[in-house]
Amino acid sequence: MAELKDSNELSFAEVEEIVFLLKNVSDFDLSGYTRSSLKRRIQRIMNLEDMDMVDLKNALINVEGFQQYFIQEVTVNVTEMFRDPGFYNKLNKDIIPYLQTFPRIKIWSAGCSTGEEVYSLAILLKENNLSDRAFIYGTDINSKVLDVAKKGIYPIKKFKEYSDNFNAYNSTESLSNYYTARYDAAIINHDLRQNILFSTHNLATDQVFNEFHLITCRNVLIYFDLKLQEHVINLFYQSLALFGFLCLGTKETLMRHDIMENFKLIDKEYNIYQKIK
Amino acid sequence: MEKTASKIIVIGGSAGAYELIVEILDHLPTEFSVAIIIVLHRNSKYETKIETSLSKRLNRNVISVRDKLPILENHIYFAPPGYHTLVEPDCIFSLDISDPVQFSRPSIDVFFESAAAVYGKNATAFLLSGANNDGSEGLKALVNNGSTCFVQKPEEAVINTMPLAGSLVSEKVKVISNQHIIDYFSQLM
Ligand SMILES: C[S@@+](CC[C@H](N)C(=O)[O-])C[C@H]1O[C@@H](n2cnc3c(N)ncnc32)[C@H](O)[C@@H]1O
Numbered sequence: 001m002a003e004l005k006d007s008n009e010l011s012f013a014e015v016e017e018i019v020f021l022l023k024n025v026s027d028f029d030l031s032g033y034t035r036s037s038l039k040r041r042i043q044r045i046m047n048l049e050d051m052d053m054v055d056l057k058n059a060l061i062n063v064e065g066f067q068q069y070f071i072q073e074v075t076v077n078v079t080e081m082f083r084d085p086g087f088y089n090k091l092n093k094d095i096i097p098y099l100q101t102f103p104r105i106k107i108w109s110a111g112c113s114t115g116e117e118v119y120s121l122a123i124l125l126k127e128n129n130l131s132d133r134a135f136i137y138g139t140d141i142n143s144k145v146l147d148v149a150k151k152g153i154y155p156i157k158k159f160k161e162y163s164d165n166f167n168a169y170n171s172t173e174s175l176s177n178y179y180t181a182r183y184d185a186a187i188i189n190h191d192l193r194q195n196i197l198f199s200t201h202n203l204a205t206d207q208v209f210n211e212f213h214l215i216t217c218r219n220v221l222i223y224f225d226l227k228l229q230e231h232v233i234n235l236f237y238q239s240l241a242l243f244g245f246l247c248l249g250t251k252e253t254l255m256r257h258d259i260m261e262n263f264k265l266i267d268k269e270y271n272i273y274q275k276i277k
Numbered sequence: 278m279e280k281t282a283s284k285i286i287v288i289g290g291s292a293g294a295y296e297l298i299v300e301i302l303d304h305l306p307t308e309f310s311v312a313i314i315i316v317l318h319r320n321s322k323y324e325t326k327i328e329t330s331l332s333k334r335l336n337r338n339v340i341s342v343r344d345k346l347p348i349l350e351n352h353i354y355f356a357p358p359g360y361h362t363l364v365e366p367d368c369i370f371s372l373d374i375s376d377p378v379q380f381s382r383p384s385i386d387v388f389f390e391s392a393a394a395v396y397g398k399n400a401t402a403f404l405l406s407g408a409n410n411d412g413s414e415g416l417k418a419l420v421n422n423g424s425t426c427f428v429q430k431p432e433e434a435v436i437n438t439m440p441l442a443g444s445l446v447s448e449k450v451k452v453i454s455n456q457h458i459i460d461y462f463s464q465l466m
Contacts, residue, residue, distance in 0.1 A: 034371040036363035
């Protein structure tokens, strides 16, 4: 048996070199991203493109459009409609009734990827007859996933899982009421897309752009170190109306951040918080 | 004061591994200076309450990994279903929701590879029963980074595919019987 040595195994020092380079030659700053995930994702790009460190650095500096491509591939865009059905249940039961009391409801889905989370929220609003009073902003660092989100057309094969999620959330209706199947595509109904705006926004570097009653940022903070998390949570705090809600992913928490004292924990399992001061 | 673990033991398992894992945990000494991190394949749609029930029964720190938890001595961690678990260079956990690897999330390979990069010779790995090849790539990375690697004796595994694949990775991967695995853990310091 030969000892199998992965010769192109990336080191943490090399990850730092790439982060440093990118920061200097582009608007993208990955300094606050978790290193083990970055290492894996960069390694993956190098394997896909058959590049070594020299090639990669060269491409980041000299190849038109490569920085954008690199960001697209280094970020993880996996998402689902009604991911964590219990979370949507909770929203429906406890948060929506509260939001209903506002004359207008502004929602921000930060790190919305290809838009499935945004359309799930739109369905929730529609079920509660709130579509006309609500507006959802879906933002992401990656403009390519936002193009998919804007189109609202997904491979139909994904809808098996999405329907299972939806049924776990609400078994009386069918998700198929909200899209049209055409060949191998599922097209989100047009009336769901009113009052939705998708736009690029970088949580690490961009500012507050509106005031919201509900912010969801799920499965994004896991890619950030605690310092960058602190920064982003501050941004959310400033973007929330008083008594507005912040929803994180099921494994993410505000508990380790000082700003927690300005929030009330609403749901421990799904990490829903309310701004109380 | 709870201290960050400077040494870790990582355990990967799939179908047929759970019973042995419970037996291992039953035989642990009251205190030990490593962290034990377990990646067990299980369905995310039916999040089992393994951690809570074990934690109660054993009356110890059995924890389901969450975002950025520190890796502490004398703690037992389980990778949560639906995410990949990774180890960061500053010895804390991070989670990742990228696609399953070989149909698995958590992937044992992904976890072992990151543990290898951070802990190197301070990691000891066990690969147990399972019906697929997850963990072999990870063992390769661990061996290359100087970690000590064991696989469950395939003849004793409920399903031998996983330990068998692991045993073929390198001569440095040692095959070990169930009894020896349990002895190893009961003698931890
Ligand atoms: C795993 S997806 C989460 C999608 C969805 N929220 C969910 O939970 O299903 C993470 C998203 O965060 C985005 N992201 C990563 N860094 C970002 C940043 N600095 N600013 C905004 N979005 C970012 C990625 O592009 C990706 O689409």
